[in-house]
Amino acid sequence: MPEADTILGLYDVQYRWPGRTSFGLHVPNLTLAPAETVLLLGESGSGKSTLLSLICGTIIAQSGVVSVAGNNIASLSAGKRDRFRAETIGLIFQQFNLLPFASVQDNILLPLQFAPMRRKRVTGLVAEAERLCRALGLPSDIMTARAGALSVGQQQRVAAARALIGTPQLIIADEPTSSLDGTTQATFLQLLFAQSRAHDTTLLMVSHDARLSSQFDRVIQMADIAQTVRGSA
Amino acid sequence: MILRLALASLAARALTVAMTIIAIALSVALFLGVEKVRTGAKASFADTISGTDLIVGARSGSVQLLLYSVFRIGNATNNMAWKSYQDIAARTEVDWIVPISLGDSHRQFRVMGTTPEFFDHYKYRSGKSLAMRDGAIIYDLFDAVIGADVATTLGYNIGDPIVVAHGLASFIEHEDQPFRVSGILEKTGTPVDRTVIVSVQAIEAIHVDWQTGAQRPGQATPADIIRQMELEPQAITAALVGVKSRLRVFGLQRSINEYTQEPLLAILPGVALQELWQIVGIAETALIGVSIMVVVTALIGMMATIFSSLNERRREMAIFRAMGARPRVVLGLLVLEAVLMAALGAILGLALLYVGLFVGQPLINSAFGLWLPIEVPTLRELWAMFGVIVAGAIVSMVPAFRAYRMSLADGMMVRI
Numbered sequence: 026m027p028e029a030d031t032i033l034g035l036y037d038v039q040y041r042w043p044g045r046t047s048f049g050l051h052v053p054n055l056t057l058a059p060a061e062t063v064l065l066l067g068e069s070g071s072g073k074s075t076l077l078s079l080i081c082g083t084i085i086a087q088s089g090v091v092s093v094a095g096n097n098i099a100s101l102s103a104g105k106r107d108r109f110r111a112e113t114i115g116l117i118f119q120q121f122n123l124l125p126f127a128s129v130q131d132n133i134l135l136p137l138q139f140a141p142m143r144r145k146r147v148t149g150l151v152a153e154a155e156r157l158c159r160a161l162g163l164p165s166d167i168m169t170a171r172a173g174a175l176s177v178g179q180q181q182r183v184a185a186a187r188a189l190i191g192t193p194q195l196i197i198a199d200e201p202t203s204s205l206d207g208t209t210q211a212t213f214l215q216l217l218f219a220q221s222r223a224h225d226t227t228l229l230m231v232s233h234d235a236r237l238s239s240q241f242d243r244v245i246q247m248a249d250i251a252q253t254v255r256g257s258a
Numbered sequence: 259m260i261l262r263l264a265l266a267s268l269a270a271r272a273l274t275v276a277m278t279i280i281a282i283a284l285s286v287a288l289f290l291g292v293e294k295v296r297t298g299a300k301a302s303f304a305d306t307i308s309g310t311d312l313i314v315g316a317r318s319g320s321v322q323l324l325l326y327s328v329f330r331i332g333n334a335t336n337n338m339a340w341k342s343y344q345d346i347a348a349r350t351e352v353d354w355i356v357p358i359s360l361g362d363s364h365r366q367f368r369v370m371g372t373t374p375e376f377f378d379h380y381k382y383r384s385g386k387s388l389a390m391r392d393g394a395i396i397y398d399l400f401d402a403v404i405g406a407d408v409a410t411t412l413g414y415n416i417g418d419p420i421v422v423a424h425g426l427a428s429f430i431e432h433e434d435q436p437f438r439v440s441g442i443l444e445k446t447g448t449p450v451d452r453t454v455i456v457s458v459q460a461i462e463a464i465h466v467d468w469q470t471g472a473q474r475p476g477q478a479t480p481a482d483i484i485r486q487m488e489l490e491p492q493a494i495t496a497a498l499v500g501v502k503s504r505l506r507v508f509g510l511q512r513s514i515n516e517y518t519q520e521p522l523l524a525i526l527p528g529v530a531l532q533e534l535w536q537i538v539g540i541a542e543t544a545l546i547g548v549s550i551m552v553v554v555t556a557l558i559g560m561m562a563t564i565f566s567s568l569n570e571r572r573r574e575m576a577i578f579r580a581m582g583a584r585p586r587v588v589l590g591l592l593v594l595e596a597v598l599m600a601a602l603g604a605i606l607g608l609a610l611l612y613v614g615l616f617v618g619q620p621l622i623n624s625a626f627g628l629w630l631p632i633e634v635p636t637l638r639e640l641w642a643m644f645g646v647i648v649a650g651a652i653v654s655m656v657p658a659f660r661a662y663r664m665s666l667a668d669g670m671m672v673r674i
């Protein structure tokens with residue numbers, strides 16, 4: 026059951042995708058402490074995306090408990106889950122993170138649109154967005170640029186700024202560096218770590234790249250925490 | 259911010275969005291244009307004759323009497339005797355009375371015999387009088403005033419001779435009695451434009467040497483002898499009547515309808531016009547139907563564009579979902595986009611209509627005699643535009659709901 030000092034807890038979670046693609050996931054126990062940085066290593070097809078969807082509440086486990094910041098995800102209504110996700114979780118994807126037609130500023134501020142509490146924590150929306158951009162090494166005149174016009178590296182940093190704004194308790198990054206080259210990768214991670222440490226944010230990064238391990242508090246192998254279930258039910 | 263994002267998203271697909279908006283704009287312009295023409299036609303139809311209280315003719319149907327006496331369509335089944343005309347003229351209620359004598363033609367145009375008072379009493383477009391573009395009204399027995407269309411079609415000028423044919427589309431012409439164009443009327447947009455107007459005496463005069471539709475053998479009577487003859491008509495086709503007091507119209511109508519000497523019919527032009535419009539009105543309904551279908555087609559086109567954009571926009575919707583937007587927001591966003599497109603289309607369509615009116619108004623007036631007023635949009639037109647926007651929102655619900663289901667299923671992970 027949820028403990029006070031866990032930001033994220035999965036307890037005996039069973040999930041099976043609906044339909045004939047009988048792919049399921051079983052997670053007996055996974056907990057993350059506040060301000061912890063965790064690297065989750067796993068090959069593709071090991072159920073990483075399913076796990077992230079469970080944590081974010083876009084899918085609901087058939088049994089077991091998914092607890093984020095002390096809230097049982099399954100006990101919330103669909104609408105409340107969406108709101109809860111916006112309030113508590115900052116998300117960075119592998120690529121195509123941003124609305125290409127919108128400005129960098131609008132992209133960064135977008136999650137606050139659906140998270141009034143998180144929005145309240147930010148004083149001076151534009152100033153905070155600018156500060157994050159600077160901290161992540163983006164040029165100051167980037168705010169009005171169209172997101173689609175940026176380089177992939179810049180787009181990932183904008184996505185990081187978007188995940189960080191309003192200091193959500195948990196940041197989930199799904200292979201955020203796989204579309205970047207070596208040096209950009211290193212700088213990106215450095216900046217992301219600096220920012221999440223500055224706000225005591227828990228960081229869960231999913232990757233297949235074991236070389237990143239040294240930078241994290243803890244490294245978990247997907248195979249150790251979860252079993253995938255295949256075949257007919 | 260959501261509105262700004264919707265606009266930015268539309269701007270990013272500028273070409274297809276512009277095409278969709280143009281299609282909606284054209285359809286809205288067509289619809290509003292048809293409305294304008296329809297109301298304009300209805301108004302100018304109702305304005306064909308005004309200021310006349312009663313039309314009197316031989317007994318037939320009221321629409322038929324209206325058709326041949328005012329619109330010069332069809333023929334009178336019977337004439338009314340000159341004696342009856344004089345009896346009506348002598349009544350105290352009658353302010354003025356103008357005879358109309360039809361039956362002859364000049365080329366494809368009808369010839370109408372009347373008295374000079376016709377020009378004083380015939381009114382159209384709520385009280386407008388006939389105006390001379392050139393020349394003067396009938397002074398001489400063989401003077402003819404021609405309508406604007408007659409003048410343009412046949413290229414007549416003042417002083418040109420006219421030969422009147424007996425009957426309609428007949429080859430027997432009254433060559434012995436040539437008329438002279440004494441005046442050309444301004445364009446009115448009424449059947450007067452297509453009429454050759456002469457005096458009732460002249461109609462008698464050209465028939466002096468004729469008996470029961472055929473020319474009497476022998477020498478034609480010379481014009482100067484005809485001038486000295488007593489040319490009182492035996493019969494006329496119809497008469498326009500004005501009463502001294504509006505209140506007495508119905509009394510007069512009843513007594514004419516009950517006239518014992520011969521069966522007569524008196525009609526109120528406004529009522530008969532209404533009856534006639536009910537017949538013509540079927541075409542009007544069809545016209546509205548067709549233009550509504552065009553608007554619907556444009557909206558379905560918009561729906562198709564939204565549908566085809568859904569797949570390429572899955573990622574966009576997934577981003578919204580990941581940021582905590584409910585599927586409802588995704589649905590709302592698509593409907594908002596559709597409403598924006600429909601609204602832009604409707605406004606652009608209205609603008610197109612006004613451009614069209616400014617360019618087309620003089621052309622339509624001179625070609626068809628149809629005056630389309632340029633005025634601020636009527637409430638009806640605004641409702642129509644609002645209807646287009648609402649219809650756009652409703653139509654967009656179909657792809658929007660699909661997007662809703664897609665984004666529910668996709669969540670924040672899209673595998674493309």
